[in-house]
Amino acid sequence: MVSAYIGLGSNLDAPDGQVERALRELDALPQTRVVARSRLYRTAPWGGIAQPDFINAVAQLETGLDARALMRALLTIEHRAGRRRDGERNGPRVLDLDLLLYGDQRIDDADLQVPHPRLHERVFVLVPLAEIAPDFAVPGQGRVRELLARIDATHEVVPADEAT
Structure with a gap:
């Protein structure tokens, strides 16, 4: 089993x-x-396209699927x-599932990159990831809490139940 x-x-x-539905399907x-x-x-959208705010989360899985099989499953969901x-990049979407980390593996192929290549600069990923795995060492980047400390996360990401 691998932690992803x-x-x-x-x-x-x-x-x-x-x-929430995607979380149930992952399980x-x-x-x-x-x-x-x-x-x-x-999370406020970014990328210069007018669109509604996003709801973001991170889940930790224990899986026996290899990274490619897991990625295929994410695309199916x-x-x-x-x-x-x-x-269209950075536009509105009904669901987006990203394989951020797959154990301590590094994969750099045309169709799969792990760790996710922009994980370290995305506050909407780092804030929820830090909630569940602050000390996880992202291969080649550092610990999640250290990555989050390097970027300004004060105004872009708020718990959905506290958003107005």
């Missing part, structure tokens, strides 16, 4: 429900269970939720 961390996000079609994957999850966080990868 998944970033979850949605800003369309009842985002809170989309993320139902073969040889896999969700062992920890963050709260839901509300996204597709079932209605996600269509049409080439």
Whole structure:
């Protein structure tokens, strides 16, 4: 079994429900269970496209699936939720699942990069990840809490139940 961390996000079609549903589907994957999850966080969108705020979370899985099989499963869950990868980057989406970390492995292929290549600069990933794994050492980057301390996270990400 390998510990893997998944970033979850949605800003369309009842985002809170989309993320909660995806968490249940992750827990139902073969040889896999969700062992920890963050709260839901509300995050302002970035990338210059006008769109609703996102709901983000991170889940820790224990899985017997290899990294590629897990990534295929994530894409299947996204597709079932209605996600269509049409080439638009940073736009609104019904569900986004990112394989952030897969144990201490480093994978750098055309179709899969682990750790996620922008994990260390994304506050909407680091805040929920730090909630459940602050001392996890991201291969080649440092501990999660140290990565979070390097960026300004004070105004961009707030717990969804505290957002106004």
